[in-house]
Amino acid sequence: MQQQIIKDQAFLTKTSTTATLSDTGHVTDLVDTLTANADRAVGLAANMIGVNKRIIAIQVGIMSIPMINPEIISKNGKYITTEGCLSLLGERQTARYNKIIVRYQDTKFKTHTQEFTDFVAQIIQHEIDHCNGILI
Numbered sequence: 799m800q801q802q803i804i805k806d807q808a809f810l811t812k813t814s815t816t817a818t819l820s821d822t823g824h825v826t827d828l829v830d831t832l833t834a835n836a837d838r839a840v841g842l843a844a845n846m847i848g849v850n851k852r853i854i855a856i857q858v859g860i861m862s863i864p865m866i867n868p869e870i871i872s873k874n875g876k877y878i879t880t881e882g883c884l885s886l887l888g889e890r891q892t893a894r895y896n897k898i899i900v901r902y903q904d905t906k907f908k909t910h911t912q913e914f915t916d917f918v919a920q921i922i923q924h925e926i927d928h929c930n931g932i933l934i
């Protein structure tokens with residue numbers, strides 16, 4: 799079910815904890831909320847809907863794809879860019895990496911290790927920062 803976007807910075811700067819099978823409903827809510835905001839957002843982290851668990855969703859074309867307990871295990875090609883965020887006003891500069899390798903679990907809790915590049919990699923970095931309580 800679609801949830802409201804949280805803007806409380808005291809909450810958003812807390813580190814999220816490991817997600818488990820009992821968080822499956824939160825995964826669905828996150829995907830539903832991203833789909834509902836697809837006209838203005840390309841990614842969300844679970845704490846943005848009030849759930850302090852390590853779950854993100856990224857928009858790739860028409861698909862909202864969830865990633866559970868995502869971790870960046872390598873990164874290459876640093877650059878500086880400007881980003882916005884549904885939970886914040888305006889845009890801010892931040893450092894990102896062009897190519898990342900991410901380990902994450904899918905909705906069946908199967909682990910994947912996958913390389914991402916360019917804008918998709920940028921979205922994943924932004925959302926993993928949210929899991930670590932880091933805002934742009």
Ligand SMILES: CSCC[C@H](NC=O)C(=O)O
Binds near residue numbers: 841842846884928
């Ligand atoms: C390019 S990364 C920007 C991600 C941002 N989502 C918020 O967590 C958004 O604007 O959808």
